[in-house]
Amino acid sequence: MDAEAIKRSLEGSGLRCTPQRYAVMAFLMGQTKHPTAGEIFEAVNRVDPRSSRATIYNNLRDLVQVGLVREVAAEGRAARFDAKGMRHHHFICDRCGKVEDVDWYDVSTPESGYLGTRTLRECELIFRGLCAKCASRRVSPRSSS
Amino acid sequence: MDAEAIKRSLEGSGLRCTPQRYAVMAFLMGQTKHPTAGEIFEAVNRVDPRSSRATIYNNLRDLVQVGLVREVAAEGRAARFDAKGMRHHHFICDRCGKVEDVDWYDVSTPESGYLGTRTLRECELIFRGLCAKCASRRVSPRSSS
DNA sequence: CGATAGTTTAGATTATATCTAATCTGACAA
DNA sequence: TTGTCAGATTAGATATAATCTAAACTATCG
Numbered sequence: 428m429d430a431e432a433i434k435r436s437l438e439g440s441g442l443r444c445t446p447q448r449y450a451v452m453a454f455l456m457g458q459t460k461h462p463t464a465g466e467i468f469e470a471v472n473r474v475d476p477r478s479s480r481a482t483i484y485n486n487l488r489d490l491v492q493v494g495l496v497r498e499v500a501a502e503g504r505a506a507r508f509d510a511k512g513m514r515h516h517h518f519i520c521d522r523c524g525k526v527e528d529v530d531w532y533d534v535s536t537p538e539s540g541y542l543g544t545r546t547l548r549e550c551e552l553i554f555r556g557l558c559a560k561c562a563s564r565r566v567s568p569r570s571s572s
Numbered sequence: 573m574d575a576e577a578i579k580r581s582l583e584g585s586g587l588r589c590t591p592q593r594y595a596v597m598a599f600l601m602g603q604t605k606h607p608t609a610g611e612i613f614e615a616v617n618r619v620d621p622r623s624s625r626a627t628i629y630n631n632l633r634d635l636v637q638v639g640l641v642r643e644v645a646a647e648g649r650a651a652r653f654d655a656k657g658m659r660h661h662h663f664i665c666d667r668c669g670k671v672e673d674v675d676w677y678d679v680s681t682p683e684s685g686y687l688g689t690r691t692l693r694e695c696e697l698i699f700r701g702l703c704a705k706c707a708s709r710r711v712s713p714r715s716s717s
Numbered sequence: 718c719g720a721t722a723g724t725t726t727a728g729a730t731t732a733t734a735t736c737t738a739a740t741c742t743g744a745c746a747a
Numbered sequence: 748t749t750g751t752c753a754g755a756t757t758a759g760a761t762a763t764a765a766t767c768t769a770a771a772c773t774a775t776c777g
Contacts, residue, residue: 479726500645548701556693624757
């Protein structure tokens with residue numbers, strides 16, 4: 428996504444396109460990983476414009492609130508974020524905790540009545556197991572003994 | 573689940589059935605909510621045996637590790653826990669953040685090859701939307717104007 | 718241009734989780 | 748039964764992540 432599209436998405440969401448917000452959005456959109464707020468802070472501050480830590484947190488909160496960014500539902504101390512671009516599911520590794528994107532496929536939605544009087548917005552899938560790296564690590568020590 | 577079954581499940585998992593571990597398991601099994609470590613600490617310390625905060629955290633880590641308890645994949649500052657009893661999915665409210673259990677149903681698993689060389693252990697479903705309380709709250713102000 | 722709301726700042730503070738070293742406890746072997 | 752030792756707990760210190768605070772800055776609108 429280019430500069431103009433980022434600007435438009437921010438303003439379209441009711442947020443001003445400040446340099447600091449732009450930097451966060453641009454960083455997240457160029458990511459395939461799911462960085463923590465701390466990682467975003469450090470990455471973004473390598474170049475101008477600089478942002479204070481509170482600005483990073485404030486901006487992530489605002490971006491999540493308007494729906495341009497989402498917090499990833501994963502265990503671990505620090506929240507992880509990704510930009511809502513192409514729809515995808517997440518795979519979380521039992522061993523190393525890494526969160527990876529996997530292609531979207533439609534999940535069968537529950538029967539009507541299943542959620543009672545709750546209103547359903549989205550069904551999110553999380554796959555759990557071993558990532559490619561950890562899965563091959565497990566196999567390797569055994570095959571040599 | 574009764575006292576003896578808790579003891580057996582602890583010992584069967586390779587953990588000693590200490591009074592403090594028993595208290596945490598008993599508390600979690602009597603819960604339909606998804607308490608934070610802090611909430612568990614407070615609830616458990618209302619009666620003997622008392623536990624230090626580190627003991628609560630240590631024991632939750634151990635219980636998660638052996639698979640008797642799981643950390644719930646939900647946003648929010650503090651981790652939330654539930655005992656692995658009856659299989660269920662979770663509904664997370666967009667507005668109040670409450671995590672609710674909903675009945676299990678089988679999710680269609682992905683086609684072979686979908687996860688590449690990763691190994692799949694489980695597909696977890698998270699429903700998102702408004703809980704019954706927040707959904708009815710939203711409707712009420714509008715219908716009066 | 719001035720006013721004002723929105724945003725950022727930098728450091729302080731809070732909340733959550735983890736560490737640390739000493740002490741306690743229970744299991745097991747002799 | 749006793750002694751040993753590994754596992755567990757303790758209580759407070761410390762680390763980490765997130766949030767607060769009040770002042771300053773900035774962009775927008777009238």
